[in-house]
Amino acid sequence: MVNPSEYLQQIDSVIAAGKFKDNWASLSKFEVPEWYRRAKFGIFIHWGVYSVPAYDSEWYSRNMYIEGSKAHEHHLATYGHPRDFGYKDFIPMFRAEKFDAQAWASLFKQAGARYVMPVAEHHDGFQMYRSSISHYNTVEMGPERDLLGEMKTAFEEQGLTLTVSSHRAEHWFFMSHGKAFDSDIKEPLARGDFYWPAMPEPDHHDLYASPPDQEFLEDWLIRCCELVDEYRPSVFYFDWWIQHSAFKPYLKKFAAYYYNRGEEWGIPVAVNYKHDAFMFGCAVPDVERGQFANLKPYFWQTDTAVAKNSWCHTENNDYKTAGELIRDLVDIVSKNGSLLLNIGPKADGSIPDEDREILLAIGEWLRVNGEAIYDTTYWRTYGEGPTEVKEGQFTDGVTKSFTSEDIRFTVKENALYATVLSYPEDGIVTIRSLAEKSRHFQGIITSVRVLGHDEQPVWERAEEGLRVVAKNVKSDLPVVIKITLD
Known part of the structure; x- marks a missing residue:
């Protein structure tokens, strides 16, 4: 196991020798990697021990210990009382026996993704990779395989960029409700225990409530840096609770360490954050399950899921349609953003049919219209x-x-792409932003065509807008009109 003091010294040494220091002034020199700006579409993966019960959501490990909750009642009826069968008892059931990293990589490539983000550690504290920090990881328990390592190899062989997420911060309180009654979560809990520290859950809107202590924060920092050192991800995503005031000095240390490692390895890297956890300009902001209403002058990311009710696989997932997600992708990219779309594999490592069909439909659309996105x-x-x-x-x-x-609208070189989110049945589109006296464009249009269709549209620029007529074009999905400018 790692020596915490030695690792903390290593972190300080890398920061001292590197370009980036652990302060906002230095971290503000961060620049969004060019590959990231260009990628536009990535796959998020929520897969872990919580995929075994496949009930409620990825928060099952918390909710099963809240008496009266639907997860608790389900647990009692299905597995027994948590004092006899706790969350830890799902670990041997998480076998990943059908997991095939190469098959996953092939599917994500077909879906048109450019980067992939497995959840490396969720709130439950179980690590999906080889670790020297805790024994509770997939190499020593459960599948007894380095799942993240296998993914990294397979993804990179397919030209996909590996990124990772850590939701460890919330583990400070995530298992605390099990202390409220007779369960398998009992004091004393010490560093290294699976359920540690299980402290009282704070008011999530109070950034000074229930502050994590130094021991937990140092453990959190070392876990994050180990992920960086061992897997070299190109983006490191954090979930929401890192905006707590106690995390600030440790966040700065992590970012400086990670950015310096990226410089050392020649890998342009970035951090994702929510709310105001990072000073603006020091990392890439992320909007969970939402979008911006207008164009932003800075690069941003949306993370959302194929299911409305859960990030992980459950037996009753409420799925979105591929059309909804494609329209969101187009809208997000037009506003200087990127879409990170989550799927939830089953505990055995297989991808549910619904998730697969959605991904393949998005990929089919991108094969025709991807030049308007990438x-x-x-x-x-x-x-x-x-x-x-x-x-x-x-x-x-x-x-x-x-x-x-x-x-x-999106633009590349001398092409302006106008994506019609719901193509009209009569095939007549009027693009008002390209009217003769438009304040947005006063240049010359040399040609107009519809991507993926042989019909040559009839077009004219008039006072009300650019009128494009392509009556044989029929589609339930967004249609891209490519406009060449001079």
Whole structure:
């Protein structure tokens, strides 16, 4: 096992010798990697011990210990009382016997993803990789395989960029409810125990409540840096609780260490954060299950899932449609963002049919229309149309009803892409942002065509807009009109 004092000394040494120091002034010199800006679409993976019960959500490890909750009642009826069968007893059942990293990589490649982000450690504290920090990992328990290592090899062989997420911060309180009654979570708990520290759950809106202690924060920092050193991910994503005031000095240390390691290895890297955990400009902001209403001058990311109710696989997942997700992808990219789309494999490592079908449908659309997404940048306006996109996190539960007037723009070289989110049945599209006297564009249009269709559209630029007629084009998915400019 790792010597914590020695690892902390190593962290300080790397920071002392590197370009980035553990302060906001130095970290503000961070630049978003070019590959990341160009990628536009990634796959998130919530898979772990919580995939075994496949009930409620990935928060099963917390909720099963809350008396009266549906997860607790389900646990009593299915597995027995938590004093006799606790969350830890799911670990031997997590075997990943059907997991095939090469098959996953092939599927994600077909889906059109450019980067993939497995959850390396969720709130439950079980590590999906080889670790010298804790025995509770997939190499020593459960599958007895380095799942993250296998993924890294397979993904990189397919040209996919490995990124990772850590949700360890919330483990400070995540298992605490099991102390409220007779369960298998009992004091004394010490560093190294699976359930440690199981401290009282704070008010999540109070950034000074129930502060993690130095022992936990140092353990958190070492876990994160071990992931960096052993797997060299190109993006490191944090979930929400790191904005707690106690994490600030440790966040700065981690970012400086990670950015310096990236410089050392010649790998452009980035950190994802939510809320205001990082000083603006020092990392890439992420919006959970939501979007921005307007174009942003800075690069950002949305993380959302194929299911509305859960990030992990459950037996009753409420799935979105591929069309909904494609429209979100187009909208996000037009506003200078990237979509990180989550799937939830089953405990055995197989991908549910519903998840697979959604990914393949997105990939099929991208094979035709990907030039309007990949390697593009934003235009003078993100789009036009009457449908308003609600801004902020947790706004993706309601399906957006886009119309034929809702159009989104991206640009690459001398091509402007106008993606019609709901193509009209009569095949007549009017792009108002390209009207003769438009404030957005006063240049010359040399050609217009519809991606993926042989029909040569008839077009003219008039006072009300660029009128494009392609009556043989029929699609239930967004249609891209490529406009060549001079």
